[in-house]
Amino acid sequence: MNRSRFTFISVFAGLLAFAASAFGQSRTIVIDAGHGGHDRGGVPGQRISEKDKTLDVAQRLKRILQADGYRVIMTRDSDVFIPLGTRVAIANSYRGATFISIHFNCAPRVGANGIETYYYRSDSASLAASIHRNVVSSAPSENRGIRRRGFYVLRRTSIPSVLVECGFLTNPTEGRLALSGDYRQRLAEQIARGIRRQPAPYSRPLTASLRSLSLGSDFVRVPPERTSRKRSSKARYHRSSKSKKSESSKPKKKRHKKSSEG
Numbered sequence: 001m002n003r004s005r006f007t008f009i010s011v012f013a014g015l016l017a018f019a020a021s022a023f024g025q026s027r028t029i030v031i032d033a034g035h036g037g038h039d040r041g042g043v044p045g046q047r048i049s050e051k052d053k054t055l056d057v058a059q060r061l062k063r064i065l066q067a068d069g070y071r072v073i074m075t076r077d078s079d080v081f082i083p084l085g086t087r088v089a090i091a092n093s094y095r096g097a098t099f100i101s102i103h104f105n106c107a108p109r110v111g112a113n114g115i116e117t118y119y120y121r122s123d124s125a126s127l128a129a130s131i132h133r134n135v136v137s138s139a140p141s142e143n144r145g146i147r148r149r150g151f152y153v154l155r156r157t158s159i160p161s162v163l164v165e166c167g168f169l170t171n172p173t174e175g176r177l178a179l180s181g182d183y184r185q186r187l188a189e190q191i192a193r194g195i196r197r198q199p200a201p202y203s204r205p206l207t208a209s210l211r212s213l214s215l216g217s218d219f220v221r222v223p224p225e226r227t228s229r230k231r232s233s234k235a236r237y238h239r240s241s242k243s244k245k246s247e248s249s250k251p252k253k254k255r256h257k258k259s260s261e262g
Helices: 003-022 050-067 084-092 122-138 172-178 181-195 208-213 233-237 241-246 256-261
Strands: 028-033 071-074 098-105 115-119 143-148 161-168
Touching: 028 050, 028 084, 050 071, 050 098, 050 181, 098 181, 115 122, 122 143, 122 161, 122 181, 161 172, 172 181
Parallel strands: 028 071, 028 098, 098 161, 115 143
Antiparallel strands: 115 161
């Protein structure tokens, strides 16, 4: 290879790297499979275990991204319990990475359904939109929108972070889909498309009951949620006892009660 050609390739590669950086496309992805070990996830009496489905989607996503040349770090790669603080510490140890937390939703009401995506940092909004649009486009589920919430793994990470809820395991239809390996593969592929900032092949409108609260085609302002004395493992996942103490003066929020908006 002559020198001029080598120089051209080097400059072109540098421009690609710069462009990827400019659009927030990190080449290091920290994948967080929700729950694990003794933390099964979900609400009491839930038939389908969340921790298994999140891990399976996370592992499929890992393989897809690695095939695309990404560096992938898993907060857990087996059925073990990882404390929230440890998950955050893992994410923050990779400067310039992107953090993706994978969950499935739950609700006492079996009719609750749909896909929703969360972010907290302003530099995570466009990533949340990209992932959400792609996941919703391939799922026969409601579009419950994108929401800004201070969940522990989003609030405490110092890198762009997104949490995606891939449907309600307590919903008969979405629960059946989650039991399908083909469907979990599709979820992983669509999350990967979102990470790569690929355009969604189809735009699914926002759930009708939420349209009056819309701040655009994807973003939703959600009213304050009601509090309850009972808390599921799903709710506990997003708040540690330490964070509850430091935020005792703020209105309390509960994870799974958002399902009443569906």
